Amino acid sequence: MPKAATRPVVLTGDRTTGSLHLGHYVGSLKSRLVLQEDHRQFLLLADAQALTDNGDDPARIRRNVIEVALDYLAVGIDPEKSVICVQSCLPALAELTMLYMNFVTVSRLERNPTVKQEIVQRGFQRDIPAGFLCYPVSQAADITAFKAGLVPVGEDQLPMIEQSNEIARRINRHVGRELLPEAGALVSCVGRLPGIDGRSKMSKSAGNAIPLSATPAEISAAVQAMFTDPGHLRVSDPGRVEGNVVFTYLDAFDGSPDLADLKAHYRRGGLGDTVLKKRLDACLQALLAPIRERRAAFAKQPDFVMDVVRAGTARAAVLTQQTLDEVRAALGLFSFGGG
Amino acid sequence: MPKAATRPVVLTGDRTTGSLHLGHYVGSLKSRLVLQEDHRQFLLLADAQALTDNGDDPARIRRNVIEVALDYLAVGIDPEKSVICVQSCLPALAELTMLYMNFVTVSRLERNPTVKQEIVQRGFQRDIPAGFLCYPVSQAADITAFKAGLVPVGEDQLPMIEQSNEIARRINRHVGRELLPEAGALVSCVGRLPGIDGRSKMSKSAGNAIPLSATPAEISAAVQAMFTDPGHLRVSDPGRVEGNVVFTYLDAFDGSPDLADLKAHYRRGGLGDTVLKKRLDACLQALLAPIRERRAAFAKQPDFVMDVVRAGTARAAVLTQQTLDEVRAALGLFSFGGG
Numbered sequence: 001m002p003k004a005a006t007r008p009v010v011l012t013g014d015r016t017t018g019s020l021h022l023g024h025y026v027g028s029l030k031s032r033l034v035l036q037e038d039h040r041q042f043l044l045l046a047d048a049q050a051l052t053d054n055g056d057d058p059a060r061i062r063r064n065v066i067e068v069a070l071d072y073l074a075v076g077i078d079p080e081k082s083v084i085c086v087q088s089c090l091p092a093l094a095e096l097t098m099l100y101m102n103f104v105t106v107s108r109l110e111r112n113p114t115v116k117q118e119i120v121q122r123g124f125q126r127d128i129p130a131g132f133l134c135y136p137v138s139q140a141a142d143i144t145a146f147k148a149g150l151v152p153v154g155e156d157q158l159p160m161i162e163q164s165n166e167i168a169r170r171i172n173r174h175v176g177r178e179l180l181p182e183a184g185a186l187v188s189c190v191g192r193l194p195g196i197d198g199r200s201k202m203s204k205s206a207g208n209a210i211p212l213s214a215t216p217a218e219i220s221a222a223v224q225a226m227f228t229d230p231g232h233l234r235v236s237d238p239g240r241v242e243g244n245v246v247f248t249y250l251d252a253f254d255g256s257p258d259l260a261d262l263k264a265h266y267r268r269g270g271l272g273d274t275v276l277k278k279r280l281d282a283c284l285q286a287l288l289a290p291i292r293e294r295r296a297a298f299a300k301q302p303d304f305v306m307d308v309v310r311a312g313t314a315r316a317a318v319l320t321q322q323t324l325d326e327v328r329a330a331l332g333l334f335s336f337g338g339g
Numbered sequence: 340m341p342k343a344a345t346r347p348v349v350l351t352g353d354r355t356t357g358s359l360h361l362g363h364y365v366g367s368l369k370s371r372l373v374l375q376e377d378h379r380q381f382l383l384l385a386d387a388q389a390l391t392d393n394g395d396d397p398a399r400i401r402r403n404v405i406e407v408a409l410d411y412l413a414v415g416i417d418p419e420k421s422v423i424c425v426q427s428c429l430p431a432l433a434e435l436t437m438l439y440m441n442f443v444t445v446s447r448l449e450r451n452p453t454v455k456q457e458i459v460q461r462g463f464q465r466d467i468p469a470g471f472l473c474y475p476v477s478q479a480a481d482i483t484a485f486k487a488g489l490v491p492v493g494e495d496q497l498p499m500i501e502q503s504n505e506i507a508r509r510i511n512r513h514v515g516r517e518l519l520p521e522a523g524a525l526v527s528c529v530g531r532l533p534g535i536d537g538r539s540k541m542s543k544s545a546g547n548a549i550p551l552s553a554t555p556a557e558i559s560a561a562v563q564a565m566f567t568d569p570g571h572l573r574v575s576d577p578g579r580v581e582g583n584v585v586f587t588y589l590d591a592f593d594g595s596p597d598l599a600d601l602k603a604h605y606r607r608g609g610l611g612d613t614v615l616k617k618r619l620d621a622c623l624q625a626l627l628a629p630i631r632e633r634r635a636a637f638a639k640q641p642d643f644v645m646d647v648v649r650a651g652t653a654r655a656a657v658l659t660q661q662t663l664d665e666v667r668a669a670l671g672l673f674s675f676g677g678g
Contacts, residue, residue, distance in 0.1 A: 016673075048437060054514075055441035058670045065673040088672055091430040096434045098387060098477070101470035102394035106445075109469055114412055130448055130473055131362035137469060138437070174395075310675050329437055332398040333427055336649050 010035050010186075011148035013044030013087075016064035020071040021209040022284075023193040023202035026252050027077045028152060031188065033153070042146050042316060043072060045309070048088040049138060052131040053122055059212060066302070071212050074295035079308045085316035086309060087142070092320035093180040098140035098328060101134060101172045104163075109133050112195050114159045140164035144171075144180045154184040161185040163283040175330040180323075193252060196225035199246050213295050214287055223281045228273045235272040246276045254283045347678060348375050349525075350487035352383030352426075355403040356393060359410040360548040361623075362541035364534040365591050367491060368414045370527065374491070375420040381485050381655060382411060384648070387427040388477060391470040392461055405641070408648050410551050413634035418647045424655035426481070426647060431659035435480035440473060440545035442509045443502075448472050453498045483510075483519045484659040491525040500524040514669040519662075532591060537566035537584050549623070551630050559628060562620045567612045574611040585615045593622045 012032060014020065020029065036042050045068055050061045064132045069084055077084065077087045087093060108319035109115065115136060119128055131138075138158075143151055143164045151161055161183055192201055195208025210222045226246050232239035241263045250259055265271045298305055330334065351371060353359065359368065376378050384407055389400045416423065426432060446453065456477060459469055470477075475498075479590055482490055482503045490500055500522055507519035531540055535548025541548045549561045565585050566631035580586045580602045589598055604610045637644055665673065 028553050043671075051438070051441050059673055062671050062673045086673055089675070090668075091434055093428055094433040094437045097437060098470065101391070101473060102390050104466045104469045106467045106469050127447045129441045130443050130445050132439065132475060133445050134440060134469055134473065306675065313675075328427075332383075332401050334401045334404040334425055334429070336645065336652075 004237070007038060008104045008149045009147055010039040010041045010150045010152065011044065011143055011146045011183075012041070012152050013046055013142075014046050014068050014133065015050040016047045016061050016068050017050050018060075018204040019211055019213060020243075021202055021204065021211045022281050023158075023195075023209065024286075025212060026190055026193045027154065027188055029071075029077075031186075032082070036078060038217040039150070041082040042089050042148070043077065043082055043084045043312075044142060044316075045069060046087045046142075049135055050072075050092070051088075052135045053124075055129060055131070060338065062158075066076050066305060066309070067303055069296050070295055071192070073298045073305065073308070074212060074291045075236050076294075079312065084309055086313050089147050089313050089322050090317055092317070092324040093141050093145055095324050096320075097134070097138045099327060099331070100137050100140055100167050100171075102294075103139055103174075106133075108163075108166075109136060110229045112136055112159050112163060114157060117128055118158070123280040127231060135278065136160055136163040137167070140167040144168055145321060146316070147181050148183050149181055149317075150186050152188060155187055156290045158311065159226060160187055160190075166280070174255075179326060179330050187222075190252070194245055194248060196222050196226045196245060198243065201325055202287075210284070210288075212288065212291050214288060214292070216289075219284050219288060220281055223277050226277065232273065238267050238269040239266045239271070239273075241266055246280050247272065250276070250283070251279055252334065253287055254279070343374065346377060346379045347355060347488045348481055348486055349378045349488075349489045349491065350383065350485045350522075351380070351491045352385050353407050353483075354389040355384050355407050355450065356389050357399075357403055357543040358406040358550055358552060360478045360543065360550045361592075362534075362543055362548065363410075364414065364528055364551060364626075365532045366493065366527055367413075367639070368416075370491060370525075370538045371421065372415050375417060378489070379470070379488070380421040382416065382421055382423045383426050383481060383655075384408060385426045385481075386668055387432070391428075391468060391474045391477075392457075392463075392476055394468060394612045401449035402436070405644060405648070408644055409634055409637050411549060412647070413630045413646065417471075418651065422654050423648055423651040423654050428652050429484075429656055429659050431656070432477070432480045434483055434657075434663055435484055436473070436477045437665060439476050439479055439506050439510075442506055442513075443476055445472075447502075447505075451475050451498050453495060453503060456495070471478075471530060472672045473667070474597070475499055475502040476506070479506040481508055482522050484662045485521050485655070486519055486520050489525050490522045491527060493531065494526055497524055510666065510670070515668075516666060518669050529591070533587060535561050535565045535584060537582060549627075551627065552634050553627060555624055555629070558623050559620055562616050566618065567621075573667065575608050577608040578610065578612075582603055585612065585619050589622070590621055592626060595642050632648070 010030065032041060045062050045065050047065050051058060054061055065086055074083055115133065125131065139160050153161060165182040168182050172179055193203040194200060195206055196210065197208045199206060199208055210219060228244050228246050229240040246264060270280060343394055351367065353363065358472060373379065384404050385398050386404050390397060393400055411423055463471065478499050479502060492500060502523040507521050511518055533539060534541040534545055535549065536547045538547055549558060567583050567585050568579040584636065586602060
């Protein structure tokens, strides 16, 4: 593929902490299906990064490498178009991280807003694992190793791209040329999908997520349990649309032109939650049925899935090793070739 | 060599910040000559660690990889008995470091007395490179990757061994068996050799060192410039032995039984610095002449030296990769082999 070299490189991926859910679908998977058509897209199964805050449960992280790969294939990621690879099987990433760690100060890492926020979320306080503090450096290694021009992120992850570009600039300044490209952030315009309980974020651990592999009954149960408007007691009562998870999901997954009318009707009163939920249920069943079926089909071919991930990791290994070699040579590290 | 496997493993080495001097000879090289006779000794040319506080000058670090290897060969390190290898050419060390960083907290690293002291010495204050803060983790990776049972250290480096053993214990506890041996510290009983100016430490950067490659004229000039007793103005004056660098060096390098008499004579008065310095000069010339000659001879065979280092690094690569594979498997990381 001679044209491949000129297509912009996108790096994205997921921590392998659990299988993916509807939040991932809306937030990232959907756009990856578009991106893979005219970009060189690398999907990193970020098991090493997942270990920085799950050091006590590596078995879960390992198991989910293949689960997430299955999710990718299930939603339509095409291994001919996107490269699926395992982070911890790419030694060049660890080596680049170690080199970059000499170009970032501890206080700079401590000031990273994303890290700061996540330290609070995870309740680490003073017991932050060193790997967690340094994970922005590891991300910079990922981004630059693939020479990614574009990294899809949520708004809260922007400081990570900034940190990566800062390191790239420091290295470039140090070696006197544009060795490492800076990455642009592709900020998702889709807001985060709330959990079915209306809490801020859909997450498996909070038990408020609809996994991509959910059965029809699980989907229906989740929709039934969904948070609407606690003040909307009778059908005839006026209802609130804002903060009503069913409407948020309809916005995200239905998107029909008559949604505006539906919202107006709900606000006026006279539209019951049951009607709404039926509509959402049908919509989610239609979305997830083919994904679930493809997932089940791929799950029956573990050798094929393993081969996809193996081949992707081998391609990524060549590319990342090449970048490492370039960085080592440019910084003037020892080599047996050049002495 | 079936016996090799039962010989205790020693890991030692040097940051490749400059070629070695008499301080290294007394402090470590001499004992390595003994250790290599009945240990499996690995000498790590620690260029990656040197970069943690010399990130701005990688060219110097690179150059000195071969300079230090030359010093090793010059003093009599036998590549048939000791393995000389380059740290930055062993990817397993970077990968182990990354894994271990999840088992050490930032505050634990900040409490490390050696790191604390070195932060002050290097004037880093708040601008500590992340790589520098984490270098005890990198040392733990070195020590455990070679499964070293014995690590020769100065007393000020004891916290490093402690940190390494702490990580080994955490990993062992985590995996439920003695995967990584704890290392014993072989504390040098020789005090640090002062610089010729009487300052605490001989170092190339302080300009108070006698390099192993010093010419006869350089040795003599260094001995001439050596700090003695500033109060010892006339030969007949009583002189101080304590803090008198010439005596410190005679203790370290001469060691004849009549040194005690010489000291007594100096203390009484009547013994001139010139006599002392002549004696030390002769002693150092005799010590350094064969080292300098062997060094010059090896320097004329750069291919041989490169081959020694290449072969040593290849051996070390096999060993360290094996440990990495064991750690990954024991922690349950993803692998294409076992799934």
